Amino acid sequence: MKEKEQNNRNILKEKKPLVYEKVIKYDMPRIQFQANYNCNFSCRHCSVNDVKDHTRKLLSIDEIKDVFDQADEMGISRLTISGGEPLIMNNLEKVVNAIGADRFYIQCDTNAYYMNEEKAQFLKDIGIDCVAPSLDSLDTKAHDEFRNQEGSALKVLEAIDIVQKVGINIYIQTVVTKSRLYSEEFVEFLRFFNDKGIGVFVSAAKPVGSFAGQFDDLLVKEDFDYLAKLEKYYNMFSHLTPAYGLNEERNCVAGKNIFGLSAYGDCLPCIYFYCSMGNVREESLKNIYDRMQRLNIFDENTCVLADKSNSFIQKYVVPLYDKKLPVNWKNLLTPEDFDLKFFE
Numbered sequence: 001m002k003e004k005e006q007n008n009r010n011i012l013k014e015k016k017p018l019v020y021e022k023v024i025k026y027d028m029p030r031i032q033f034q035a036n037y038n039c040n041f042s043c044r045h046c047s048v049n050d051v052k053d054h055t056r057k058l059l060s061i062d063e064i065k066d067v068f069d070q071a072d073e074m075g076i077s078r079l080t081i082s083g084g085e086p087l088i089m090n091n092l093e094k095v096v097n098a099i100g101a102d103r104f105y106i107q108c109d110t111n112a113y114y115m116n117e118e119k120a121q122f123l124k125d126i127g128i129d130c131v132a133p134s135l136d137s138l139d140t141k142a143h144d145e146f147r148n149q150e151g152s153a154l155k156v157l158e159a160i161d162i163v164q165k166v167g168i169n170i171y172i173q174t175v176v177t178k179s180r181l182y183s184e185e186f187v188e189f190l191r192f193f194n195d196k197g198i199g200v201f202v203s204a205a206k207p208v209g210s211f212a213g214q215f216d217d218l219l220v221k222e223d224f225d226y227l228a229k230l231e232k233y234y235n236m237f238s239h240l241t242p243a244y245g246l247n248e249e250r251n252c253v254a255g256k257n258i259f260g261l262s263a264y265g266d267c268l269p270c271i272y273f274y275c276s277m278g279n280v281r282e283e284s285l286k287n288i289y290d291r292m293q294r295l296n297i298f299d300e301n302t303c304v305l306a307d308k309s310n311s312f313i314q315k316y317v318v319p320l321y322d323k324k325l326p327v328n329w330k331n332l333l334t335p336e337d338f339d340l341k342f343f344e
Helices: 003-015 017-025 061-074 092-099 117-126 140-147 152-166 184-195 221-230 285-293 312-320
Strands: 030-034 078-082 105-110 130-133 172-176 200-204 258-261
Touching: 003 017, 061 092, 061 285, 078 092, 092 117, 117 152, 130 152, 130 172, 140 152, 172 184, 184 200, 200 221
Parallel strands: 030 078, 030 258, 078 105, 105 130, 172 200
Antiparallel strands: none
């Protein structure tokens, strides 16, 4: 284990001992909780409009507490609150209280448009451990156009100093296409944030949501290999990056090291794969998680949802383009998609 990771664990042990105990004792996934789909942006690559459904009820505070009570009992220690945009939620504090900040390491994804010192202090006070703003480019005009929001890039850059001043962990999230991956801009992007002591989480573009059907600029296996090489020189990582002491191989982590929980209670192996493996209003979180563990469709050393050279996109993603989302797993998957042949 690297020294930095050990230092982080020592801090966690002091700050949140209940979380530390679970990290040491269990090898459990992170939950990515899309708590609410409302947003102040209309980004070109938005992936939630297809699943946002005004006819369905959001999980109530009591239901959120029940789900994360179950998660705690299972040994799950980490979660991300995303959306939509969490900073515009009027019940964010109630949501975090229901989750239980003392028993989970909580990250908050954000576009940072409404971040200021008061908001950052609020996040720290309610128990948020890490903030992860999204930035598409150091070219502020390019970011603003992509996000359809003037001044949004500068808001992210301002948020960095604000969040660090308050004392919350931070890293930057960014999306790469094939053309951006090999650009000088991307390398400068990594250097810029690394010089500030900030890591960069890299997510590959996926052909879903507003980006559905746009395959030309997706990555292929060789591009993911190039990303792995970059990790040797820069403080950057992705879902494929081996986590210290938890996994050692670069494999797709969907359903095993991370899974999504929608605002309506659907559990997805990946928040970009709109196949519900079950709903927490209908069965226990453990039952759903056990079902996801038997999936064999993600057993690849690449991000199958973003790898144009992999058959996954054509077999499992394209068929969803004309469906009401999310689809139930029984209507998409076959017994061959599971290690143990079963259909309940």
